[in-house]
Amino acid sequence: MQTDSAHDEFLTQLRNGSEAAAEQLVREHIGWMRGLALRILGEGDLADDCVQDAFINAFRHISKFKGDSALKTWLHRIVVNTALMRLRKKKRLNEQSIDELQPEYDAAEHRVAPASQHLATPTEILESADRRTQVLEAISQLPESYRIVLLLRDIEELSTTEVAGRLQLSEANVKVRLHRGRSALKTLLEPMLQGGAGL
Amino acid sequence: MKQMSSQPMSSFKHKLLKFQGAMMHAMPGMITCAQFDGFICDYLDQRLPKNQARTFERHMQLCKDCRQYLEAYSSTIELERAVLAIPDAAPPADAPEELITAILAARQAK
Numbered sequence A: 001m002q003t004d005s006a007h008d009e010f011l012t013q014l015r016n017g018s019e020a021a022a023e024q025l026v027r028e029h030i031g032w033m034r035g036l037a038l039r040i041l042g043e044g045d046l047a048d049d050c051v052q053d054a055f056i057n058a059f060r061h062i063s064k065f066k067g068d069s070a071l072k073t074w075l076h077r078i079v080v081n082t083a084l085m086r087l088r089k090k091k092r093l094n095e096q097s098i099d100e101l102q103p104e105y106d107a108a109e110h111r112v113a114p115a116s117q118h119l120a121t122p123t124e125i126l127e128s129a130d131r132r133t134q135v136l137e138a139i140s141q142l143p144e145s146y147r148i149v150l151l152l153r154d155i156e157e158l159s160t161t162e163v164a165g166r167l168q169l170s171e172a173n174v175k176v177r178l179h180r181g182r183s184a185l186k187t188l189l190e191p192m193l194q195g196g197a198g199l
Numbered sequence B: 001m002k003q004m005s006s007q008p009m010s011s012f013k014h015k016l017l018k019f020q021g022a023m024m025h026a027m028p029g030m031i032t033c034a035q036f037d038g039f040i041c042d043y044l045d046q047r048l049p050k051n052q053a054r055t056f057e058r059h060m061q062l063c064k065d066c067r068q069y070l071e072a073y074s075s076t077i078e079l080e081r082a083v084l085a086i087p088d089a090a091p092p093a094d095a096p097e098e099l100i101t102a103i104l105a106a107r108q109a110k
Helices: A004-015 A021-043 A044-064 A071-090 A122-126 A129-140 A146-157 A160-167 A172-194 B013-026 B033-044 B051-064 B062-082 B097-109
Strands: none
Touching: A004 A021, A004 A172, A021 A044, A021 A071, A021 B033, A021 B097, A044 A071, A044 B097, A071 A146, A122 A129, A122 B062, A129 A172, A129 B062, A146 A160, A146 A172, A146 B051, A146 B062, A160 A172, A172 B062, B033 B051, B033 B062, B051 B062
16 A cells, blocks of 8 residues: 555656556556446446446546545446446446426325335345346436435535535535435335336 | 425415414424425534524424425435446456557557
8 A cells, every 4th residue: 555655756757647656546446447338228238338438537627636536436326427437338328307307295295106106126136146236227327416416415424515616606506405315215226125127 | 395295275274384484484493394305414513502403303293295205306316326436456457458458559649
């Protein structure tokens, strides 16, 4: 594991365009990035294309990487976004309207809920590879401005304050996007959560 | 927030629901389902002040639909995390050399 000073030096070399540093970055991270891309896309060739795009994107924007997260976290975000966009394209899915996916209320602000059925647990759902793919497809259909907040808060576990700083939003705005993004995803996953046949 | 079910409601039922809503607002510490939703993120982050957390939990005790909604909402977050988790460790780099070469060549070409 690199020391802080060795890590800073490595970042400097990457930003300066060092070929050796670029190769080191690729060799160090390509394994898990391929694994993740394959998990999302399900096809080896697509996953390799995705990883290539993700690295090119990373090299293109390395000057913008401020070092306020681990390199691996930053690369994870890039490869996930790249893979989800490819998944959406592959499945010919459309971006969904966030407004249309919010919960409904009646005139007295009571929830208008679907009829109660057995609620499937995440463990039950994730036993099936098809269901895992359906979850990924649902995430891919969220507008990017909401998806990025879910990634930063729910996956990378940044605080609301940190996300607000990264995205140059107010904390209130981050909270609204987080909640609406989660609510929308829940709506998309409703048939699966209700123990139905899936999306 | 999406309001109003698309199904038509009888005048009596509409009035009853409005009365129930008014009662909930009139009773101290009671909230509507819409307000409950507004608290969810802070509740799950354990950032609600104690009195608000009590109000939130009281609503959950009384409202089965909101209990189920929160359960499904929490499951959604769990599913998200499961499918997009950052891998703990990098597996052995068994990536094809051709892929590594292609990536480095594409970097040079940009």
